[in-house]
Amino acid sequence: MIEMQDLRKDFTVRVKAGRLRREKRTVSAVDGVSLAIEQGEMVGYIGPNGAGKSTTLKMLTGVLSPSSGDVRVCGLEPVRQRTRLALQIGVVFGQRSQLWWDLPLGESFRLLRHVYRVPRDDHERRLVRCRELLGLDEFLHTPVRQLSLGQRMRGELTAALLHGPRVLFLDEPTIGLDVVSKQAVRSFLAELGRGGDVTLVLTTHDLADIERLCRRLVVIDHGRVVHDGTIDELHARYGSRRRLVVDLDTPLPAGFTLPGATLTGTEADGHRVTFTLDGIAAGAAVAGLVGAAAVRDLSVVEPDIEDVVAKLYTAPR
Amino acid sequence: MSGTDARVLTISPGTRSRTSITTFCALLWSGFRRYATYRQATAAGAFTNIVFGFLRCYVLLAVAAGAPGGRPGGYDPEQLATYVWVGQGLLVVVGIWGWTDLSDRIRSGDVAADLLRPVPPVTAYLAADLGRGLYGMLTRFVPPVVAGLLFFPFKTPDRWQTIPLFAVSVALAVIGSFGCRYLINATAYWLHDARGPLVFWTLASGVLAGLYFPLRLLPDWLAVTLWVGTPLPGLLQTPLDVLVERDGPAIQVGLVALQAVWAVVMVKAAAVVQKRAERKLVVQGG
Numbered sequence: 001m002i003e004m005q006d007l008r009k010d011f012t013v014r015v016k017a018g019r020l021r022r023e024k025r026t027v028s029a030v031d032g033v034s035l036a037i038e039q040g041e042m043v044g045y046i047g048p049n050g051a052g053k054s055t056t057l058k059m060l061t062g063v064l065s066p067s068s069g070d071v072r073v074c075g076l077e078p079v080r081q082r083t084r085l086a087l088q089i090g091v092v093f094g095q096r097s098q099l100w101w102d103l104p105l106g107e108s109f110r111l112l113r114h115v116y117r118v119p120r121d122d123h124e125r126r127l128v129r130c131r132e133l134l135g136l137d138e139f140l141h142t143p144v145r146q147l148s149l150g151q152r153m154r155g156e157l158t159a160a161l162l163h164g165p166r167v168l169f170l171d172e173p174t175i176g177l178d179v180v181s182k183q184a185v186r187s188f189l190a191e192l193g194r195g196g197d198v199t200l201v202l203t204t205h206d207l208a209d210i211e212r213l214c215r216r217l218v219v220i221d222h223g224r225v226v227h228d229g230t231i232d233e234l235h236a237r238y239g240s241r242r243r244l245v246v247d248l249d250t251p252l253p254a255g256f257t258l259p260g261a262t263l264t265g266t267e268a269d270g271h272r273v274t275f276t277l278d279g280i281a282a283g284a285a286v287a288g289l290v291g292a293a294a295v296r297d298l299s300v301v302e303p304d305i306e307d308v309v310a311k312l313y314t315a316p317r
Numbered sequence: 318m319s320g321t322d323a324r325v326l327t328i329s330p331g332t333r334s335r336t337s338i339t340t341f342c343a344l345l346w347s348g349f350r351r352y353a354t355y356r357q358a359t360a361a362g363a364f365t366n367i368v369f370g371f372l373r374c375y376v377l378l379a380v381a382a383g384a385p386g387g388r389p390g391g392y393d394p395e396q397l398a399t400y401v402w403v404g405q406g407l408l409v410v411v412g413i414w415g416w417t418d419l420s421d422r423i424r425s426g427d428v429a430a431d432l433l434r435p436v437p438p439v440t441a442y443l444a445a446d447l448g449r450g451l452y453g454m455l456t457r458f459v460p461p462v463v464a465g466l467l468f469f470p471f472k473t474p475d476r477w478q479t480i481p482l483f484a485v486s487v488a489l490a491v492i493g494s495f496g497c498r499y500l501i502n503a504t505a506y507w508l509h510d511a512r513g514p515l516v517f518w519t520l521a522s523g524v525l526a527g528l529y530f531p532l533r534l535l536p537d538w539l540a541v542t543l544w545v546g547t548p549l550p551g552l553l554q555t556p557l558d559v560l561v562e563r564d565g566p567a568i569q570v571g572l573v574a575l576q577a578v579w580a581v582v583m584v585k586a587a588a589v590v591q592k593r594a595e596r597k598l599v600v601q602g603g
Binding site: 065091093103107114 | 337339340342343344346347350351354355425426427429430432433434435436437441595596597
């Protein structure tokens with residue numbers, strides 16, 4: 001559905017090199033990205049600020065010409081066949097709007113039906129579904145300029161889907177949203193992904209979006225792909241492990257060891273201990289502990305994706 | 318939300334990319350609706366047009382009274398009054414000033430959303446601008462003309478073809494003006510901010526489109542040069558000269574034909590510039 005082969009985008013910037021002199025310098029925003037995304041995949045595309053995420057998305061949607069490399073989306077060349085591609089893709093930019101600012105939301109949708117030449121029945125069916133899933137009814141007749149950010153984003157999602165795109169590009173769709181709106185957007189996208197017809201590419205800084213929605217995670221930094229795989233593979237690669245936090249009635253005996261686990265923390269005079277599990281199952285670790293001390297309470301803490309990604313972003317290159 | 322089926326959200330087969338008349342009309346209607354939202358601004362604008370109409374009309378009539386033969390530039394006082402008041406009405410319809418939508422969207426990066434639609438941006442903006450012009454014709458054209466009719470003698474057309482020619486000329490003025498404004502706004506693709514060119518445009522268009530004074534007051538060689546060499550007289554002067562029947566029937570038609578050529582040239586130029594801009598476009602922001 002999406003193919004990128006050695007995709008590059010270079011920008012020329014002028015930097016001050018003296019009182020009056022300016023020097024031209026080439027900056028690679030995207031530096032040889034190769035990816036293939038199949039139909040129905042939900043891919044998280046993440047990276048620190050300035051990593052090249054949005055630039056990639058702009059090239060995939062035909063808004064920006066690549067400096068070199070090949071790119072195909074739905075079998076089309078995005079820049080050259082942009083208007084044809086527009087019928088096949090939906091795009092939501094979290095920080096800009098595709099709706100008509102002065103018109104009520106419902107009128108924007110009606111206008112989009114004509115712009116995309118969608119048969120009335122198809123349009124109505126999709127709109128009814130979006131109204132139901134995203135709860136649009138209460139603000140359907142409100143001008144877009146008066147909508148809250150959460151309402152507008154629900155409108156943007158609907159607008160991107162009314163023509164039935166095969167690929168949906170989402171550039172930070174939950175930025176600035178409150179918890180409830182974020183959940184509404186995520187649930188909607190999860191539901192959309194379950195259908196398996198729409199390929200979804202999501203860039204975000206909110207890793208909860210990725211955990212909830214995307215099985216595949218592509219991490220980009222300085223214009224290059226530094227990870228392409230599942231979230232579990234990312235954890236495995238960066239050695240992140242589950243932790244077992246145990247509250248004890250009495251501290252563990254001195255010199256206690258738990259095979260397959262490492263004691264990584266002791267608090268409250270030894271009444272709370274933390275083990276990092278190195279391959280051992282949580283159940284086996286608990287069984288090993290119960291024989292050694294009186295266990296009052298315990299919890300298994302999953303590795304935090306934010307920690308892993310932070311490690312990835314700050315890793316020396 | 319669980320249990321609901323999102324599979325209806327897939328593409329309908331056989332959608333075509335060709336921009337249809339329906340699409341164009343829908344976009345035109347969006348332009349109309351957009352401006353219709355601001356009714357108080359419409360009323361305030363019409364009032365301002367009337368106030369300035371009195372000012373301009375008295376100045377020009379004073380010029381006419383002092384001119385040898387009382388016909389400056391070949392206009393009699395009735396033609397001058399019609400010229401001023403219909404000009405005041407057309408000012409917003411043609412919309413030579415104040416349109417910065419495109420340059421604002423280029424500067425903010427929102428232009429990306431325009432490029433992601435299956436309609437070429439020039440076509441989409443032109444349709445919306447015609448909608449804006451239509452709304453202006455219904456709301457901003459009528460009040461100054463009625464005010465003028467109440468207080469000054471107007472020139473009534475003697476030829477049957479004058480009114481249809483005037484209608485065509487106004488439509489061409491809107492299209493030509495759109496082309497010019499689009500080009501001025503599109504400088505933001507290269508400059509990132511079109512304020513400089515827009516200020517220059519505001520100054521130049523007011524003088525050279527015949528708003529401040531009829532271009533026929535200029536020496537003939539200069540007026541002809543402006544008419545043939547620039548699209549500007551076609552934005553205001555031509556429809557007004559057509560309406561007041563300043564020239565004979567042949568020149569009347571010729572002026573509209575020249576205006577049509579310039580309107581096509583300007584819209585074509587806007588499309589070419591847009592294409593070039595897209596090749597080097599850097600969408601602002603993340």
